[in-house]
Every structure is written in C-alpha cells, then in structure tokens.
Amino acid sequence: MEKKKVTKKSVKSRKKPDNKDYFVYECLSALIVTVILFAVSFLSLVGKDREYSENENRYLTAKPQFSWSSLMDGKFMDDAEAYLSDQFLLRDKLVSLRTDIDVFFGKREINDVYIGKKHFLFEKPSVYNETRLKKTFDAMNNLKAKNQGINTYIAIAPNSTEIVSSYLPSNAPVPNQAEQINKIYQNLTGFTPVDLCGPLKKAENPQDLYYRTDHHWTAEAVNIAYREIAKSMGLDPNAYTYENLAVTDSFQGTLASSSGIFSAKDTIKVPTCPSDVMYRVTYVDEERVTTTVFDQQKLGTKSKYEVFFGGNYPEVVIESSSSNDRVLMVVKDSYANSLIPLLIPHYKKIIIVDPRYYNGNIQDIIDTESVTDMLWLYNANTFLNDTSIASKLS
Amino acid sequence: MVFSSATFLIVFLPLTMALYYLLGVVVTKSMAVKNLILLVASLVFYAWGEPVYIILMMLSIFFNFIVGKDMEQAKKRNKKKKVKSLFIFAIIFNIGVLGFFKYANLFITTFAGITGLGLRPLNLPLPVGISFYTFQIMSYIIDLYNGNIKAQKKLFVFALYVSLFPQLIAGPIVKYKDISDQLMNRKENWGSYSKGLNRFIIGLSKKLILANTLGSIYASVQAAGTENMSVLTAWIGIICYTLQIYFDFSGYSDMAIGLGGVFGFEFCENFNYPYIAVSITDFWRRWHMSLSSWFRDYVYIPLGGNRCKVPRVIFNLMVVWLLTGFWHGAAWNFVLWGIYYGILLILEKYILDNLVKRIPKILRWLVTMICVMIGWVFFSAPSIGEAFRYIGVMFGGAAAFADANGSFLLTTNFALLLIGFACALPVYSFLTGLLSPKKRSRLILVLTPLLFVLCIVFMISETYNPFLYFRF
Numbered sequence: 001m002e003k004k005k006v007t008k009k010s011v012k013s014r015k016k017p018d019n020k021d022y023f024v025y026e027c028l029s030a031l032i033v034t035v036i037l038f039a040v041s042f043l044s045l046v047g048k049d050r051e052y053s054e055n056e057n058r059y060l061t062a063k064p065q066f067s068w069s070s071l072m073d074g075k076f077m078d079d080a081e082a083y084l085s086d087q088f089l090l091r092d093k094l095v096s097l098r099t100d101i102d103v104f105f106g107k108r109e110i111n112d113v114y115i116g117k118k119h120f121l122f123e124k125p126s127v128y129n130e131t132r133l134k135k136t137f138d139a140m141n142n143l144k145a146k147n148q149g150i151n152t153y154i155a156i157a158p159n160s161t162e163i164v165s166s167y168l169p170s171n172a173p174v175p176n177q178a179e180q181i182n183k184i185y186q187n188l189t190g191f192t193p194v195d196l197c198g199p200l201k202k203a204e205n206p207q208d209l210y211y212r213t214d215h216h217w218t219a220e221a222v223n224i225a226y227r228e229i230a231k232s233m234g235l236d237p238n239a240y241t242y243e244n245l246a247v248t249d250s251f252q253g254t255l256a257s258s259s260g261i262f263s264a265k266d267t268i269k270v271p272t273c274p275s276d277v278m279y280r281v282t283y284v285d286e287e288r289v290t291t292t293v294f295d296q297q298k299l300g301t302k303s304k305y306e307v308f309f310g311g312n313y314p315e316v317v318i319e320s321s322s323s324n325d326r327v328l329m330v331v332k333d334s335y336a337n338s339l340i341p342l343l344i345p346h347y348k349k350i351i352i353v354d355p356r357y358y359n360g361n362i363q364d365i366i367d368t369e370s371v372t373d374m375l376w377l378y379n380a381n382t383f384l385n386d387t388s389i390a391s392k393l394s
Numbered sequence: 395m396v397f398s399s400a401t402f403l404i405v406f407l408p409l410t411m412a413l414y415y416l417l418g419v420v421v422t423k424s425m426a427v428k429n430l431i432l433l434v435a436s437l438v439f440y441a442w443g444e445p446v447y448i449i450l451m452m453l454s455i456f457f458n459f460i461v462g463k464d465m466e467q468a469k470k471r472n473k474k475k476k477v478k479s480l481f482i483f484a485i486i487f488n489i490g491v492l493g494f495f496k497y498a499n500l501f502i503t504t505f506a507g508i509t510g511l512g513l514r515p516l517n518l519p520l521p522v523g524i525s526f527y528t529f530q531i532m533s534y535i536i537d538l539y540n541g542n543i544k545a546q547k548k549l550f551v552f553a554l555y556v557s558l559f560p561q562l563i564a565g566p567i568v569k570y571k572d573i574s575d576q577l578m579n580r581k582e583n584w585g586s587y588s589k590g591l592n593r594f595i596i597g598l599s600k601k602l603i604l605a606n607t608l609g610s611i612y613a614s615v616q617a618a619g620t621e622n623m624s625v626l627t628a629w630i631g632i633i634c635y636t637l638q639i640y641f642d643f644s645g646y647s648d649m650a651i652g653l654g655g656v657f658g659f660e661f662c663e664n665f666n667y668p669y670i671a672v673s674i675t676d677f678w679r680r681w682h683m684s685l686s687s688w689f690r691d692y693v694y695i696p697l698g699g700n701r702c703k704v705p706r707v708i709f710n711l712m713v714v715w716l717l718t719g720f721w722h723g724a725a726w727n728f729v730l731w732g733i734y735y736g737i738l739l740i741l742e743k744y745i746l747d748n749l750v751k752r753i754p755k756i757l758r759w760l761v762t763m764i765c766v767m768i769g770w771v772f773f774s775a776p777s778i779g780e781a782f783r784y785i786g787v788m789f790g791g792a793a794a795f796a797d798a799n800g801s802f803l804l805t806t807n808f809a810l811l812l813i814g815f816a817c818a819l820p821v822y823s824f825l826t827g828l829l830s831p832k833k834r835s836r837l838i839l840v841l842t843p844l845l846f847v848l849c850i851v852f853m854i855s856e857t858y859n860p861f862l863y864f865r866f
Contacts, residue, residue: 021835023585030588032843033595034411040850041408058861072445077401084400085857098855101848105809108802171805173798257860 040089049087055095057257057302060086099260108169110259119264120167120207121255122160123215126384128180136386137187139393140376144190147366147374150329154376155194155229156181156383157217157335160210163200167207177380184383191376194232199224211266214253215381216305217335219244219269226342233373235346240277242342244269247296251304268304270294270341277345279320283313293318293341308337314358315365318350326372331355331362331389336377347373355392362393395442396563397594397649398601398853406442410435414657419582429554429577432657436559440523443563447521451557454491458484458531459552462538466545481539485532492528495521500724523563525721527556529688534570536692543571551577560653564646566664566684569691573659582658590655592842597648599845602852604814605641608634611807612774618799620783626800628787630807632767635774637814640669643682662687669766669818672758673750674738677766685721689714704744711743712736722773727781731772738765 053060064070064079071077088094099110108115114122144152161168162177178197185193200221203209209221217225223244230237251266273279281290295310309316312334327349330336333356343350351369353362365371378386395402410431418428441448461484468476499515506513534555537543546552555577561568615623615631623631647664654661664684671677678686690699697710712733719732742750750758768785775781786792816822826834 021832022838025835025839026592027584027588029839029842030591032839033591033846036843036846037403038408038412041404044404056858056860058859074443074445077395077442077445081399081401082857084404085854088400088854091854094851095855095858098851098858101851105813106806107810108806169802169806171798171802173802260855260858260860 043089044084044087047087047089053086053092054302055092055257055260055262095260096262103261108172110261113255113259113261114161114169114172115259115261116164116167116169116172118167118207118212119261120160120164120212121259121261121264122164122168122172123255123381125159125161125174125177126381127175128183128384132387133184133187133384135390136383137184139390140191141189143362143393144188146363147371148190150366150371150374151233152191152374152376153194153229153233154185154188154191155196155225155232155378156184157221157225157377157379158197158200159215159379159381162197162380163203163206163209163221180384181380192232194229196225196228199228211251211253211255211305212264213256213262213266214251214305215255215379216253216338217379218266219271219338222271222339222342226339229339229375229377230343230346233375235343240274240345242271242274244271247307248299248304252302253305257302268299268307270307270338273341274345277321279318279344281309282317282319284315284317286313293344305334305337308341309352312337312354312357313352314354316352318344318347318352320344320348320350322346322348324348327351327370328373328375329353329366329369329371330375330377332375332377333379333382333386335379335382339377355388356386358392360392395439397646397653398598398849400853401442403850403853406435406439411656415582425578425580428657429551432558433550433554436554436557436562439559440557440562443522447524450491450495450521450524451527452553454488454528454531455553455556456549457487458535458556459546459549461487462534462545462552463547465535465538469541477539481535484535488528488532488535492524495524497720497724500726504726520724526565526567527562529567529685530570531556533567533688533692537569537571543574546570546574546577558654558659560657560659561650561661564643564650565682566647566650566662567688568661568684569688572662576659580658586655586658586660590652590657592652592838593655594649594652595842595846595849597645597650597652598849600641600645600648600817602849602856603845604817605638605645606852606856607810608638608641608814611803611810612638615803616774616776620780620787623784623787623792624794624797624800625787625790625792626796627803628784628792630800630803630811632771632784632788633811634807634814636669636763636767636770637811637818639770639773640665640818641814644668667818667820669763670759670820671762671766672755673762674735674742674765677762678735678739685718689718693717708740708744711740715739727772727775727778730778730781731769734769734772 049062050060051062052058061079061082064076064083066076070079085091102110103115109124112124114124116122158177158181161172161174165174168174181197185191200206200209203220203224205220208218209224210217223242227237246267246269249265249267251268252262252264253266256262256264279291279293281293282288283290293309294307296307298304298306298310303311318340322345324346325348326346328343328347329351330340330343331353332340333354336352340350340352349369351365351371353365355362395406397403413435414428414431418424418431437448437452440451444451461480465477465480465484468480495518499517502513502515505511506515534543534546534552538545546555555570555573558568612631612635615627615634618627620628644665651661651663662684664682666680666683668677668680671680694710694714697713698706699710700707702710715732715736716729717732718735719729722728722731753761768788771784771788772778772781775784783791826837829837
C-alpha cells in the first residue's frame with residue numbers, strides 16, 4: 001500500500017507543472033547543471049597544479065599530505081579546501097571577473113582600496129588617532145629636546161587621496177590630509193616643518209604624482225618634494241642636475257594586488273646621479289656593501305618599487321665623495337626610498353633608519369656618529385598609523 | 395562541511411551523486427544500498443567538519459534508537475510506567491547533551507559573574523548541527539511516546555534519519571513522522587531530481603552571491619562601531635543584515651530541500667517570503683517554519699496552547715518564545731530577542747488586534763519590518779548594550795543624519811540592495827508572471843546554469859588572498 005502511495009506521488013509531481021514546457025526546460029537546465037558540476041569536478045582533479053601565483057604574490061596550497069593527526073585536528077580538511085580553491089581552474093580569471101562584476105554593480109571599495117576614475121586606485125586613508133599619535137609626538141619631542149644642536153626637519157607627504165582627489169570615486173569618504181599634517185606639525189616642537197601639500201597640489205598634472213596601481217609617489221612628486229625639502233634645509237636644489245630614466249612600464253603595485261584589479265600598468269622612473277659624485281652604500285645589519293642605491297633585480301619581481309634600495313632595511317649608511325662635511329640622519333618610511341638618492345651629493349654621510357625594522361635605540365646612533373642634520377620623511381597614512389617610532393625612541 | 399565550499403561542490407557532491415545513482419539506482423536497485431550510500435556519505439559529511447564530535451552524534455543515535463525500541467516493547471506489553479520513565483529518561487538525556495555542549499559556558503560565566511566565584515568556563519566548541527539533530531531526535535521520541543509513529547527497527551535507517559546530510563547542519567528540522575515513509579520507500583525520478591537541482595542552485599546563489607556580499611557590508615558597518623555612526627549608516631547596516639540573514643538561512647534551506655529532491659526526498663518548506671509579512675504573527679508563519687511548527691507541536695500544544703484562560707496562554711507563549719530565543723544561541727541577547735518577539739506577539743494577539751485591522755496594509759508591513767529589523771539588531775549585536783546603542787543611532791541618537799561614509803555606502807551598494815530587495819520579495823514570480831508560459835519556461839534554462847557559474851566565480855574569488863609585500 002505504501003508503495004502505491006509513492007508512485008502516485010511521483011506521477012503527480014511529474015504532472016504538477018502548469019505546462020509540459022516548464023517540466024522539459026527544468027529537466028534540461030538540471031542536465032546542464034549536472035554536466036557543469038561533473039565537468040568542473042573532473043577538470044579540477046586532472047588539472048595541473050600551479051606552484052606560485054603572480055597576482056597574489058604567494059605560493060599556492062599544494063596537495064595536502066594525509067596523516068591521522070592532521071585528520072583529527074581538522075588541518076587536513078582545511079588544507080584540502082584551500083588546495084581545491086587555490087588550484088581551481090582559471091582562478092585568476094574568475095577573480096578578475098568577480099571584481100568586474102562588483103565594479104559594474106557600483107562597488108568602489110575592495111579590500112581597503114578605493115576604485116577611482118581612469119583606472120586610478122587609492123589607498124583608503126588613515127584616521128587621526130589622538131592617543132596613538134600622542135605617544136609618537138612625545139617620543140619625537142623628547143629626542144629633539146635631548147639633541148638641541150641638530151637641525152631637525154619634518155616632511156610628511158600627503159597621499160593620492162589628497163592630491164588626485166578629482167579621480168576619487170564619487171562620495172568617497174576621505175579626511176582632509178592637509179589639516180591632519182598641519183596638526184602633526186603643530187604638535188612637534190623644535191622641528192622645521194616642510195609643507196609638501198601646497199606645492200604638490202599646485203602641480204600641473206596631479207594625476208602623474210602617484211602610481212595608479214600602487215600607494216607610493218612617482219618621480220614627478222619626488223622632484224617637487226626634493227626642491228621643497230632642499231629649500232627648507234638650506235641646500236641648493238639646482239646644484240646638481242638629475243635626469244629621470246624609465247626602468248619599467250609594467251609595474252602593478254600593492255593597490256592592484258589588494259583589490260585584484262590589474263587593468264592598468266605604471267612606469268617607474270629612477271633619477272640618474274651626477275657623474276662626478278661617487279658613493280658607497282652599507283646595509284648595516286646585513287653587512288652588505290654596494291655602490292648603488294638601486295636594486296635592478298627587483299624590476300623582475302612583482303615588488304618593482306623595491307628597485308629603490310631593494311626595499312626597507314633597518315639601517316643603511318651612504319658615504320659619498322661630496323666635499324660637504326655634514327652628516328644627515330633620515331628617519332623614514334618607504335616614501336623616502338625614492339627621494340634619498342637625490343640628497344646623496346649634498347652630504348658626506350647619510351644614515352637612514354627605518355623604525356619599523358630597526359631594533360636599537362636611535363639615540364645610540366646619534367651619539368656615535370656626529371649627526372648634524374635630521375630629516376623625518378614619511379607619508380601621512382604611514383605616520384598616522386605608526387606605532388614603532390614611540391617604541392624605538394624610548 | 396558546508397554546501398558552499400569547494401570540497402563539497404568539487405568532490406563530495408559529484409561523488410555521492412555518482413555512487414548513489416550508479417550503484418544504488420541503476421545497478422542494485424536496492425533501497426538498502428541507496429540508504430547505506432547516503433548514510434556513509436552523511437557520516438563523512440559530518441566528520442569532515444567535526445572529526446571528534448561525530449562520536450557524540452553516533453552515541454546519541456545509538457542511545458535513542460535503543461530507547462525507542464524499548465519503549466515500543468514496553469508499550470506492547472502495556473507497561474505504562476516503564477514507557478513513561480523511558481520517555482522521561484530520553485528527554486532528559488537529549489536536553490542534557492544539548493544543554494551541556496551548547497549552554498554550559500554561558501551558565502558558568504553568568505554564574506561566576508553574579509557570585510564572583512572564579513569559575514573557569516569549559517570553552518567547549520559547539521558541535522555543528524547539534525541543535526538541529528537533537529530536535530529531530532526529540533520529535534521521534536515524543537511522537538513515539540504519543541503513539542503517532544512506530545519505532546524504527548533498523549539502526550542504520552534511524553541513523554540515516556538523524557544524519558541525512560542535506561538537512562543535518564542547518565535544517566529544515568524534519569520530523570520523523572513526516573519522513574519515515576520516504577526513508578523506506580522513495581522513487582527517484584527526473585521530476586524531483588531536476589526540481590531539486592534547480593532549487594539547490596537557487597539556494598547556493600542566495601548564500602554565495604547575496605548573503606556573503608551583503609554580510610560584508612554589515613560587518614564593515616559594525617566594525618566601525620556606533621561612536622561616529624550616522625543614522626543613514628546604521629540603517630544601511632541593519633538592512634544589509636536583514637537581507638543577509640534571510641538569504642543565508644533560507645538559501646541553506648533551499649539547498650537542503652533541493653538536495654533532498656536530488657536523492658528522491660521531499661522535505662517540508664522552511665521559508666515563505668517572510669519579508670512580505672504584514673504582522674509579527676504573519677512573519678513567524680513565514681520564517682523558519684519547521685522550527686515554529688516544532689515548538690507548536692512539542693511545547694505550545696502540550697502546555698495547553700491557546701485553549702486555556704488568557705493568563706495561561708500568555709504564559710505558554712512566553713515559554714515558547716523564551717525557548718525559541720535560547721535555541722538560537724547561547725547568549726543573553728538571543729534570550730532578549732525571544733522575549734521581544736513573545737511580547738510583540740502577545741500585544742498583537744490581545745491588544746492591537748482590532749487596531750491593526752484598520753491600518754492600511756502597506757503601513758502594517760512597514761511597522762512589521764521595522765520591528766523585525768530591531769529584532770535583528772538584538773540578534774546580531776555582540777552584546778545587549780551595543781544593541782541598544784545601535785538602536786539609539788537608528789532612531790536619531792547620532793551626531794549626523796548622513797555623513798560621507800553613509801552616502802558612499804549607499805551609492806556604491808545601491809544596485810546590490812535593489813537586487814536584494816527584489817529577491818527577498820516575490821518580484822521574480824511577479825515579473826515572470828507577465829511573460830508567456832513558454833518564455834517563462836525558457837528563462838529557467840538560462841537562469842540556473844548561469845547562476846551556477848556565477849556561484850563558482852563568487853566562491854573562488856572569495857578566497858583571493860594576496861600577500862602584501864610592502865604595505866608601507
């Protein structure tokens with residue numbers, strides 16, 4: 001009797017749709033879905049594994065090795081899931097299709113990156129956090145007070161959201177960085193502030209001052225900033241002539257990676273050094289000495305901005321054949337990496353410290369080297385978020 | 395394992411389907427083989443996410459199976475006392491297991507907080523799906539006690555009922571009496587297979603395309619905190635969450651019902667456009683219907699339901715809603731959420747009944763939706779205090795009505811919100827109703843395969859994880 005009931009039901013469900021067409025098309029669409037399901041499954045399992053992803057700049061998960069312990073703590077299952085999705089066929093294409101869909105439907109912020117007009121990507125700007133900055137200011141003011149004899153300068157570079165604001169997506173919430181930077185300057189005593197916002201804003205083509213796919217500034221911005229900083233520090237910006245040489249036109253930086261939008265490519269230019277100046281670069285912790293501030297090898301990698309100094313290092317010392325006998329200390333983030341090459345001929349010695357990586361006490365360097373000038377060179381986003389300055393100065 | 399994972403879609407589902415249809419339906423044509431394949435698949439499915447707690451589930455299955463058999467034996471011999479004591483024993487066991495694994499931490503921390511004793515919480519992770527399968531088991535025990543069903547004679551069929559992977563970890567809560575026939579007799583056919591597969595894709599799309607995307611907006615709103623939130627941002631946030639939880643939960647039910655169909659089962663419906671409800675009572679007739687019906691059948695009606703004097707009905711309602719709130723999670727804001735609905739429903743039943751009938755429908759809908767959204771604030775907030783602050787912002791307790799954040803959120807997610815509204819309300823069936831039957835039929839041929847491909851795109855792209863080399 002029960003069997004009868006079931007067959008009746010199945011007959012009913014076959015007749016249920018209001019027309020035969022619907023039933024046929026429903027079956028056809030289920031058939032297509034089934035084919036896709038099995039095809040995807042088959043192709044994923046026979047497909048060749050990739051070891052490394054250029055776009056994601058990381059090694060992809062390899063086939064997990066089975067063990068009872070990894071099964072019991074669930075690691076095997078997590079690895080299997082990561083393996084299947086990492087090695088999924090056309091993974092990069094699917095990711096870029098997804099961002100295209102998102103952008104098409106109006107999304108303008110992906111992974112803390114604003115998607116601007118004309119392929120311009122922006123780093124989501126930092127906020128002004130009073131308590132965090134108070135610690136930084138105290139530490140910096142303390143250091144200055146202890147070293148009254150050293151001429152101390154501070155230059156905070158604005159970010160692209162401030163300078164290329166006409167390319168921002170409509171309504172994008174951005175703070176006024178000129179105000180933020182002014183507030184920073186006002187909280188520092190004994191520092192000579194260098195205004196970079198004004199001159200950068202006055203540039204003819206502000207969109208050329210920042211990379212479209214990376215959060216750094218370009219050679220054009222560096223030239224403007226160099227002239228301002230030099231003027232403040234009493235150097236003659238016209239003493240040496242530099243030329244900018246394009247070294248790559250296929251740079252896709254951090255913002256492209258974060259957002260997954262690889263629609264534009266940038267050009268990196270490096271300044272030539274005046275031919276009569278020789279210098280030596282020492283990477284102190286690494287115990288490495290070179291005769292150039294450029295690392296050509298980095299142009300072959302994803303991180304092409306690291307062509308300047310090969311990236312960020314705790315302490316780098318540049319000694320030059322300059323007739324000047326002044327010693328400059330630069331405390332900095334990566335924005336400085338592309339500007340420092342222009343300062344080389346002006347100083348006998350430049351000591352570069354990156355507090356994010358440097359593990360000693362900055363005062364110790366000041367005590368051993370006879371530092372005459374000190375330049376703090378940061379971009380606003382990094383400075384606003386920084387916690388390492390306070391910890392490295394105390 | 396979850397349905398929206400690569401492991402499930404690439405390996406588990408095709409493998410289970412192939413084995414089930416090749417070995418079970420084509421080669422052996424045996425119900426026992428089909429059930430065995432499904433049982434093994436279900437146990438693997440559960441163990442994949444809970445390699446340790448699967449022992450707990452199996453113990454629970456074993457225990458209840460034995461008790462069920464004993465109860466029937468005792469019934470046949472007319473030993474009423476033994477039946478009753480077995481029944482009480484089983485209920486205490488099931489509630490005890492659920493209580494221990496789900497609520498022990500909450501009670502210990504709350505007790506320690508009140509008394510000031512330095513008790514340490516157990517910090518046991520919650521076994522996935524325990525709330526669902528315990529309720530399914532209890533439906534079996536209670537219906538058996540009441541004489542509505544016969545005891546299941548085969549352990550592996552009972553085990554299949556409890557562990558059946560389509561509805562194991564997020565419902566619908568299928569009562570044994572509704573499915574016992576299908577466990578032993580079901581005939582797979584093209585109709586239920588294709589209907590089921592299409593339904594599964596709809597559910598998968600709700601989860602991967604809509605719920606996850608909307609959820610990330612709410613998460614960013616919530617992460618920014620209520621301190622500097624504008625009224626506009628708060629409303630966008632909670633609207634996103636309202637849509638997210640519906641697509642997430644109903645999507646999961648669609649997937650469960652759909653997969654059931656693929657293997658020849660017919661599960662009960664769980665959602666029926668809850669966001670077109672014009673009253674709270676109406677809302678709960680449309681939201682998580684299998685849970686409401688469970689509480690109605692096994693708590694509300696045994697307590698006397700509404701066939702008693704008013705104070706007693708109010709008491710019954712409050713008990714049900716307190717339990718409903720508690721069932722949703724081991725935190726006090728879920729309890730508050732349950733009480734909130736209990737009070738609203740009592741108000742509607744006894745006080746607002748006449749008033750409500752005179753209000754235009756659209757207004758009733760609007761008020762209902764606002765009440766539901768306030769409910770979701772309690773449901774989603776990390777603490778009760780934070781929930782009240784959020785509600786405060788929603789109703790004007792903010793520095794600004796709209797700010798740059800709010801308008802950026804609104805303009806960049808406008809299309810997504812519209813799509814969300816259209817899918818949460820019966821817009822699709824309205825629009826396709828305008829088409830000729832022929833065109834309507836053809837639409838599905840394009841729609842489901844396209845959605846499936848989109849689901850894969852969304853699933854894979856969500857794992858995009860760039861390593862940022864110089865984030866400075």
